[in-house]
Amino acid sequence: MMMLRVRMTGDESQIRTMMNLLEGMDGVHSVEEVADLMPHMDDPDSSSSGLSDELGPDAHEVEVEISNRSTAQKVQEAMDALAYDLDMLVEFESVDDE
Structure with a gap:
């Protein structure tokens, strides 16, 4: 895997x-x-609290267990296409053999 x-x-x-x-x-x-x-340094009393830069979309980390590198390629292509359609960002960090 x-x-x-x-x-x-x-x-x-x-x-x-x-x-x-x-x-x-x-x-x-x-x-x-x-x-x-990772702890976030979001301080509710901060002078930047509530500014538009603080109100953007959330980042999510996801781990996907896959069978092989061919599947990894197909998953990446499908995710790229859907991310484009949904106007969101997807970053592939790594593919690790277990």
Whole structure:
């Protein structure tokens, strides 16, 4: 098995749509959103609190367990196409053999 790590930026409905695509693909064994372990320096008393730069779409980290590199290529192509249609950002971090 292999693990594809992906970072996606979008709202909850965009992320859910992308994860539904992944869950329905052949060769994809699991799709899991992983918790963000990095602390954020968001201070509600900050002078920048509530500014438009702070109100953008959320980033989500997802791990996709796949069967082989060919599946990884197909998953990446499908995600790129859907991301374009949904106007969201998808960044592929790595494909690791387990």
